[in-house]
Amino acid sequence: MEPALTSCPACGKTNRVPAQAAGRPRCGNCRADLPWIVAAGDADFAAVAEESPVPVLVDFWAVWCGPCRMVSPVLDKLARERPGRIKLVKVDVDKAPGLSRRFEVQAIPTLMVIVDGKVAARQAGAASAEVLRSWLDVALAGTAS
Template identity: 65%
Template sequence: MSTSHEGRADRADRGTDGAETSARTVTCANCGRTNRVPAAAQGTPRCGNCRAPLPWITEAGDADFREIAEQATLPVLVDLWATWCGPCRMVSPALEHVAERLAGRIKLVKVDIDKSPGLARRFEVQAVPTLLILDQGRQVARQTGAAPANALRQWVDEALSASHGSADSASGRPS
């Protein structure tokens, strides 16, 4: 079953502390119900109706990157992009496809480097798109340039396997 993009819309809500937080509505690929998925939360987003995992796709900037990406409980695929970049616009649907296919396993966080120069400096972005995989806030993989969805999915799978394999060996658990 495929995920419908028609049910998606970004919107802002007021959090319990009064701060504005972004949320996206996502249509469940399993049952078709729409669900609100916040930019930052504990755990993984699941459909309120059928409990199927939902794709977690959001945006972050200099001010909220720590909360949205570094404190995420899932591994995070970070897309450092720019509006003027043709390859960035081409790779965006492929990244969303990967996030949909890996719902419940990764979170996709998009960062516009022109609006977030601090993050561009921090991650030493010299070309866009630059893709990162963060696991518990630690960078475990990096790739520059656009690629088709199947190549991106393979890169993400390999990075997650390597990251969890090294974490398991460090903790003494079998991988």
């Protein structure tokens, strides 16, 4: 999988961000944490999401889903607000039927927070930015040690 190109929120430089890595992505110019937003499918989900060194927000979505298109920019913003603290992994259900079955995705969008390879929180359906921010913050607070 090709690395994603991401602009550094601190200095504006464009960086290549791999889908999987042992650490957190940092800007090659100023060393600031970068937002980590990637796609995954049946073949690479375990390595990209379940083996992530940071908590993962998984978005099960589809191109044809109107509510998914409304939620997607909100999730991108949440990931950009938390560089180095979460990884946003987008899973297209039409291209990843195995993951949809495995996680029993009945409706889209379905969101999950995965910490240390385990589902820590789950939510189905579209919600407002405020509701999603609160849901994510509660899910991440439950993972703090």
